[in-house]
Amino acid sequence: MPDSPDLSTLRSDLDAVDRKLVEALAERQRLVSDVAAVKAADGALPIQDPDREQSLLSRVHQLAEAAGVDGYFASQLYRQILRHSVRYQAVRQSGEAGLRVAYQGVEGCYSHSAARHHFAAVDGVGYLGTSTFGGAIEALKGGKADRALLPVENTTAGPISGVYDLLVEPGLHIVGEEVLKVEHCLLGLPGASLGHVERIGTHPQAIRQCSLFLDDFKHHGGHVDSEDDTAGAAKAVAEAGDPTRAAIAGEDAAEHYGLEILKRNVANRKDNFTRFLIVAAEPLAHDQRLPHKTSLVLSTEHGPGKLAAVLQVFAEAEVNLTKLESRPSPTTPFESLFYLDLEGGTHEDAVADAIEAAEAHTKSLRVLGSYPVFRAETPRAALGVAASGDGAAPRAKATAPPSVKPSRRTLGDRQGRPDTVVEIAGVRIGGDEPPVLIAGPCSVESRDQIFESARAVREAGGLMLRGGCFKPRTLPYDFQGLGFEGLAMMHEAGRQNGLPIVTEVVHPKDVEAIAREADVLQIGARNMQNFELLKEVGKSHAAVLLKRGMSSSIDEWLAAAEYVLAGGNERVILCERGIRTFETATRNTLDLSSVVVARERTHLPVIVDPSHAAGLRRWVPALAKAAIAAGAHGLIVEAHPDPDHALSDGPQSLTWDQLNELAREIGVAPAVAA
Numbered sequence: 001m002p003d004s005p006d007l008s009t010l011r012s013d014l015d016a017v018d019r020k021l022v023e024a025l026a027e028r029q030r031l032v033s034d035v036a037a038v039k040a041a042d043g044a045l046p047i048q049d050p051d052r053e054q055s056l057l058s059r060v061h062q063l064a065e066a067a068g069v070d071g072y073f074a075s076q077l078y079r080q081i082l083r084h085s086v087r088y089q090a091v092r093q094s095g096e097a098g099l100r101v102a103y104q105g106v107e108g109c110y111s112h113s114a115a116r117h118h119f120a121a122v123d124g125v126g127y128l129g130t131s132t133f134g135g136a137i138e139a140l141k142g143g144k145a146d147r148a149l150l151p152v153e154n155t156t157a158g159p160i161s162g163v164y165d166l167l168v169e170p171g172l173h174i175v176g177e178e179v180l181k182v183e184h185c186l187l188g189l190p191g192a193s194l195g196h197v198e199r200i201g202t203h204p205q206a207i208r209q210c211s212l213f214l215d216d217f218k219h220h221g222g223h224v225d226s227e228d229d230t231a232g233a234a235k236a237v238a239e240a241g242d243p244t245r246a247a248i249a250g251e252d253a254a255e256h257y258g259l260e261i262l263k264r265n266v267a268n269r270k271d272n273f274t275r276f277l278i279v280a281a282e283p284l285a286h287d288q289r290l291p292h293k294t295s296l297v298l299s300t301e302h303g304p305g306k307l308a309a310v311l312q313v314f315a316e317a318e319v320n321l322t323k324l325e326s327r328p329s330p331t332t333p334f335e336s337l338f339y340l341d342l343e344g345g346t347h348e349d350a351v352a353d354a355i356e357a358a359e360a361h362t363k364s365l366r367v368l369g370s371y372p373v374f375r376a377e378t379p380r381a382a383l384g385v386a387a388s389g390d391g392a393a394p395r396a397k398a399t400a401p402p403s404v405k406p407s408r409r410t411l412g413d414r415q416g417r418p419d420t421v422v423e424i425a426g427v428r429i430g431g432d433e434p435p436v437l438i439a440g441p442c443s444v445e446s447r448d449q450i451f452e453s454a455r456a457v458r459e460a461g462g463l464m465l466r467g468g469c470f471k472p473r474t475l476p477y478d479f480q481g482l483g484f485e486g487l488a489m490m491h492e493a494g495r496q497n498g499l500p501i502v503t504e505v506v507h508p509k510d511v512e513a514i515a516r517e518a519d520v521l522q523i524g525a526r527n528m529q530n531f532e533l534l535k536e537v538g539k540s541h542a543a544v545l546l547k548r549g550m551s552s553s554i555d556e557w558l559a560a561a562e563y564v565l566a567g568g569n570e571r572v573i574l575c576e577r578g579i580r581t582f583e584t585a586t587r588n589t590l591d592l593s594s595v596v597v598a599r600e601r602t603h604l605p606v607i608v609d610p611s612h613a614a615g616l617r618r619w620v621p622a623l624a625k626a627a628i629a630a631g632a633h634g635l636i637v638e639a640h641p642d643p644d645h646a647l648s649d650g651p652q653s654l655t656w657d658q659l660n661e662l663a664r665e666i667g668v669a670p671a672v673a674a
C-alpha cells in the first residue's frame with residue numbers, strides 16, 4: 001500500500017486550493033462589478049434581487065451536495081458572499097473609496113469589527129480607534145476621519161444613551177447602520193483554564209450584558225474590573241501574561257491578541273445584537289433602490305397628547321416606526337428629545353409627507369439622516385426592523401403584555417383573540433404557520449452524538465433541535481444527563497446547524513443559566529404543576545414549551561400555562577404528550593382531543609410529542625400524522641443516531657431514515673433536487 005502523504009505535503013496542497021478559491025472570489029467580484037455597471041445604467045433594475053438569490057442559493061446547495069460537501073454549509077457561505085456582493089454594488093454606485101473611519105476602542109473591539117463588516121466592500125479603508133465616543137465625533141469634525149461609527153443600542157442592555165446626545169450635534173448626518181451579533185467570550189492566555197481565573201476585566205456594557213455569569217463568578221470569590229473597552233481588556237490580559245486573568249470580549253479580540261476562548265457565550269442572552277450608526281459630516285446620496293430607514297429627533301410642547309399627535313400622523317400614513325427613544329434635552333431642563341426611526345427614506349413620498357405633517361405637531365423636528373439598510377441575518381423583530389422581501393404576510397401577533405393585574409384566567413383564554421404565533425430565532429409556531437418539526441435525542445450523550453443529531457435533524461427538515469441535559473428520571477440510578485456541559489455542546493451543535501434548541505429545565509435556580517444557552521425551556525410532564533418553576537420561567541426571556549402532565553386535565557394544563565403568562569412571558573407553547581389511562585399497550589394514551597380543545601380554548605400554539613405517547617418507534621409516525629391532522633402546530637419527536645444503544649428512551653426514538661420519512665409524509669422535508 002502506498003504511503004499516505006505527510007502533513008506538509010497536504011498543507012501545500014491545501015494552500016494551492018485556497019489560492020484557487022480566493023482567485024475564484026476575485027473573479028466573481030469582477031463580474032459583480034460589471035453587474036453594478038449594468039445596474040448603474042438601468043435604474044429600473046433592483047440592486048438586491050431576492051428571487052435571483054433564492055435560486056442561486058438552492059443551486060449552490062444542490063451542487064455542493066452532489067460534490068459531497070454539506071449543502072447547508074455551502075449555502076451559509078454563499079449568503080455571506082451575496083451580502084458582500086450587494087454592498088459591493090452599492091459602494092460602486094456611490095463611488096466611495098479610501099475612507100478613514102473613526103470608532104471608539106482599540107483594534108479587535110466590537111466597534112472595530114462592526115466597522116470592518118460595514119466597510120468591507122469599500123477599497124482602501126483606514127481605521128482610527130479613539131478613547132471615547134466623543135473622540136470619534138471630534139475626529140470627524142476635525143477632518144481626521146470621513147465617517148464615525150458609534151453603537152446606539154444593544155438588544156440586552158438597551159440604548160447607549162450618551163451616543164444619542166452626540167448625534168444631535170449640528171453638522172452631523174447619519175448615513176448608514178450596521179447590526180453586529182455580539183458574542184461575548186471569556187478570553188484567557190493559551191493553556192489557561194476557567195477554573196483558575198481570579199480576575200475578569202471588561203467594558204461596563206459587557207458587565208451588564210454578562211451580569212449572570214459575572215455574579216456567579218464573584219459569588220465564588222472572583223474580581224471583576226471595569227475597563228475602557230472589551231478589546232482593551234483582552235490586550236491587557238495578553239500583555240500581563242498572567243493565566244489567572246481573563247477578559248470578556250469578542251472572538252476578533254481573541255484572534256487579535258493571541259488569546260484562547262475559555263468559554264463562549266457568557267452573555268445573559270444568547271441572541272445579543274448591537275446596532276451601530278455611521279455618521280458623516282455631509283449627507284450622502286444613496287441608491288434609492290435599496291430599502292431605507294430615516295432617523296428623526298423632535299421635541300413637543302408639554303401638554304396632554306402632544307407626542308401622541310405626532311405618532312398618530314405616522315400611524316395614519318402607515319409609516320412604521322422602528323424606534324422611539326427619549327433623552328433629556330441638553331439645553332432645556334425637563335424637556336425631552338424624542339428619537340424616532342422610521343421605515344422608508346425621505347425620497348419616498350409617504351415618508352416625506354408624513355414627516356412634514358408631523359412637524360406641525362412639534363416644537364422642533366430634524367431629520368438626522370435617511371440611509372440604506374442591508375438585510376442581515378438578525379432577529380429583525382428584536383431590532384425593530386420589519387421582515388421584508390420574504391413575501392410572508394404578518395400573521396397574528398403575540399397577545400398584549402399583561403399591563404394590568406391579570407384577573408382569573410384571562411391571559412391564556414382565547415376570548416376572541418387571534419392565534420398567537422411564537423417566534424423563536426426566526427422559527428414561527430402557531431396560527432396558520434406550517435407545522436414545525438422539532439427533533440433530536442432524548443438526552444445529550446456526547447459531543448459526537450449531538451452534532452450528528454443536529455445535522456440529521458436539519459437535513460430532515462427539522463427546524464429545532466431537542467435534547468435533554470437535566471433528566472428527571474423515574475429511578476435515581478438512570479442516566480441523569482450531562483448538565484451544563486451537555487448544554488454547551490448542544491448550543492454549539494444548534495448554532496452550527498442554524499437550529500434553535502429546546503431543553504428541559506427541572507430546577508428554578510437553573511432557569512436563568514439555561515436560558516442563556518437554550519432558546520426554548522421545556523417544562524416536563526412531571527413538573528407541569530411545579531409552580532415555583534412555572535413562576536421562574538414566567539420571568540424568563542426564553543420561550544417555554546409546557547408539556548401536559550401525565551395525569552393532568554386540560555384545565556390544569558391551561559392553568560399551568562397561566563402561571564407562565566402571568567409572570568410576563570407570553571411565549572408559551574403547549575405540548576400534549578399522552579396521559580395515563582387504564583390502557584397499558586402504549587406508554588401513554590395520546591389524547592388528541594386535547595389538541596382540538598386547547599386550540600379552541602386558547603390562542604397559544606399547541607404541539608404534540610408522539611414519542612412519549614407511543615413508547616415504541618414503529619407507532620410514532622402514525623400518531624404524528626394524526627396529530628397534524630387534528631390541528632397540531634408542530635411535533636416534537638425523539639430520534640437518535642443509534643436508538644438501540646440510546647441512554648434513555650431508545651425504544652421510542654426514531655432512526656434517521658424514519659425521521660426523514662416522517663418529515664416527507666408531513667410535508668416539511670426539504671425539496672429534493674430534480
Ligand SMILES: O=C(O)C(=O)C[C@]1(C(=O)O)C=C[C@@H](O)C=C1
Nearest residue numbers: 035047048049050052053085086
Ligand atoms: O444577479 C444580480 O442581479 C446581481 O446583482 C448579482 C448577485 C450575485 O452576487 O450573484 C448580487 C445581488 C443580487 O441580490 C443577486 C445576485
